[in-house]
Amino acid sequence: MNEHLSGTDTGTGNGIDVVVVGGGYAGVMAANRLTQNPDLNVTVINPRTEFVPRLRLHQLVAGTHEAVVAYRDVLAERVALVVDDVTRIDAARRRVLLGSGGSFGYDYLVYAVGSGAGEPAVPGAAAFAYPVASLEAARRLKEVVEGAPAEAALTVIGGGPSGIETAAELAERGRRVTLSCGGVLGPYLHPAARRTVLRRLTGLGVTVLDGPGSRVTEVTREAVRLADGRELPSTVTVWTAGFGVPDLAARSGLSTDAAGRLRTDETLTCVGDERVVAAGDAAAPSDLPFRMSAYAAGCLGAHAADTVLARVAGRRPEPIDLSFPAMCISLGRRAAVFQLGRKDDTARRLYVPGRAGAKLKELSCEFSVKHLKEEARTPGRHSWPKAGNVRRDALRALRESERVGA
Incomplete structure (x- = not known):
C-alpha cells in the first residue's frame, strides 16, 4: 500500500486508472479486488489516514475499542492511498477535484x-445531541461522556442497532x-429476539421507552422532550x-435518489455514466x-470491482x-443477539442470544476486517450468499407499484 498525504497526483498516464472514492468497507474491498488485473492502477482517496471499522464505534464511545486499523494492514500493496477530500466529480472530464x-x-x-x-x-438535536456514526463524532462523544459526572443522565435516541449497542455499552x-426508541425496539428483530x-x-439498568409516545420532539441542553409530553x-x-x-454525487450532477444515493442499474453502474460504479451505503441500485x-x-464493493473488471475485459457485467x-446486535461485552434472517431480509424465529451470541458478534466484527485482509492477499477470494429470485421478484413488484401509481 503506497500512501500520499495530499492529492497532488493527476493519474499515472500508464495503464488504466481506477479511482476509488472512499476508504471504508466498500472502498477497500473494491480496491483490493481490482488488483486482480495487473494493468489497473488503483488509487483510494480518503480523508483519514486510518481505516475505521464502524462496527466498533459504540465500543470507542465506551472505551472498549479504538475503532481504527492501519491501512497497511487492509489495503493491497499495489493500491495507492491519497489522503484528501474529494470535493467534486467531473464526470465529463473524468477527474475528481480534491480539497x-x-x-x-x-x-x-x-x-x-x-x-x-x-x-x-x-x-x-443538531445543537445539543451527539452523533456516533463517524470516528470523529464517536471520539467527541467519548470525551463528553468521560467528562460527565458518573451519575449523569444519558439519553440515547433511536431503537435500531446503533442505539441498542450504544445504550448497552x-x-x-x-x-x-x-x-x-421512537417506535419499536429493534424493528428488524423477531419478536422473540426483541424480548431477549x-x-x-x-438487566443492565437501561430504561427503555418505546412506542409512538417515545418519539423525540425536542432536544435541549439538559433535557429531551417526547411526543407524549x-x-x-x-x-x-x-x-x-x-x-x-x-x-x-448530487453536487457533481450525477443521478441520485431522494436520499442522495447514487442511482445505478443492477450491475452497480451509474445511471448515465458507465465509467462510474457505486458500492456500499451510498449506492441505490434500481432505486x-x-x-x-x-x-x-x-x-x-466486491461486486463493483467485478463490474469494472468485466468492462475492462470487454465482458458484460453481471447483476x-x-x-x-x-x-x-451486541448487548455489551458479554451478550448479544445473533438474529438469523431469510433471503428476503426478514427475520426468522431462530436467533442466538447471550454469550454464544456475543461470540458470534465478535467473530462478525473480526471477519469484517479479516475479509479485507484476505482480499488484499488473494484478490477475487471474497464471496457471499445469493438471494436467487428474491431480489428479482422485489424489483418486479416495485416496478408494478410504480406503474399502478403513475
Whole structure:
C-alpha cells in the first residue's frame, strides 16, 4: 500500500486508472479486488489516514475499542492511498477535484463514500445531541461522556442497532442510560429476539421507552422532550436515529435518489455514466437499495470491482445477487443477539442470544476486517450468499407499484 498525504497526483498516464472514492468497507474491498488485473492502477482517496471499522464505534464511545486499523494492514500493496477530500466529480472530464486544490484523473471510478449520521429535523438535536456514526463524532462523544459526572443522565435516541449497542455499552460501564426508541425496539428483530434484547437492556439498568409516545420532539441542553409530553433530564444526549449519505454525487450532477444515493442499474453502474460504479451505503441500485450495513458494503464493493473488471475485459457485467443471512446486535461485552434472517431480509424465529451470541458478534466484527485482509492477499477470494429470485421478484413488484401509481 503506497500512501500520499495530499492529492497532488493527476493519474499515472500508464495503464488504466481506477479511482476509488472512499476508504471504508466498500472502498477497500473494491480496491483490493481490482488488483486482480495487473494493468489497473488503483488509487483510494480518503480523508483519514486510518481505516475505521464502524462496527466498533459504540465500543470507542465506551472505551472498549479504538475503532481504527492501519491501512497497511487492509489495503493491497499495489493500491495507492491519497489522503484528501474529494470535493467534486467531473464526470465529463473524468477527474475528481480534491480539497487540497489538486485533481486526479480516472478511467473508471468507484463511488464508495459510505454514510454518516442523518441530519436530524428535531428542534435542538443538531445543537445539543451527539452523533456516533463517524470516528470523529464517536471520539467527541467519548470525551463528553468521560467528562460527565458518573451519575449523569444519558439519553440515547433511536431503537435500531446503533442505539441498542450504544445504550448497552454505556450501561455496562456503569452509566445511567435511557433508550428512547421512537417506535419499536429493534424493528428488524423477531419478536422473540426483541424480548431477549429488552430483558438484557433492563438487566443492565437501561430504561427503555418505546412506542409512538417515545418519539423525540425536542432536544435541549439538559433535557429531551417526547411526543407524549414527557420531559427527560439528559446531561448527554446521543443521536443514533437514522443515517444520511454525503451529497458528493448530487453536487457533481450525477443521478441520485431522494436520499442522495447514487442511482445505478443492477450491475452497480451509474445511471448515465458507465465509467462510474457505486458500492456500499451510498449506492441505490434500481432505486431499491440494500440495507445499510458493513456486510452489504463489503459485498457491494466486491461486486463493483467485478463490474469494472468485466468492462475492462470487454465482458458484460453481471447483476448483483446478495442475501442477508443474519443481523448481529451486541448487548455489551458479554451478550448479544445473533438474529438469523431469510433471503428476503426478514427475520426468522431462530436467533442466538447471550454469550454464544456475543461470540458470534465478535467473530462478525473480526471477519469484517479479516475479509479485507484476505482480499488484499488473494484478490477475487471474497464471496457471499445469493438471494436467487428474491431480489428479482422485489424489483418486479416495485416496478408494478410504480406503474399502478403513475
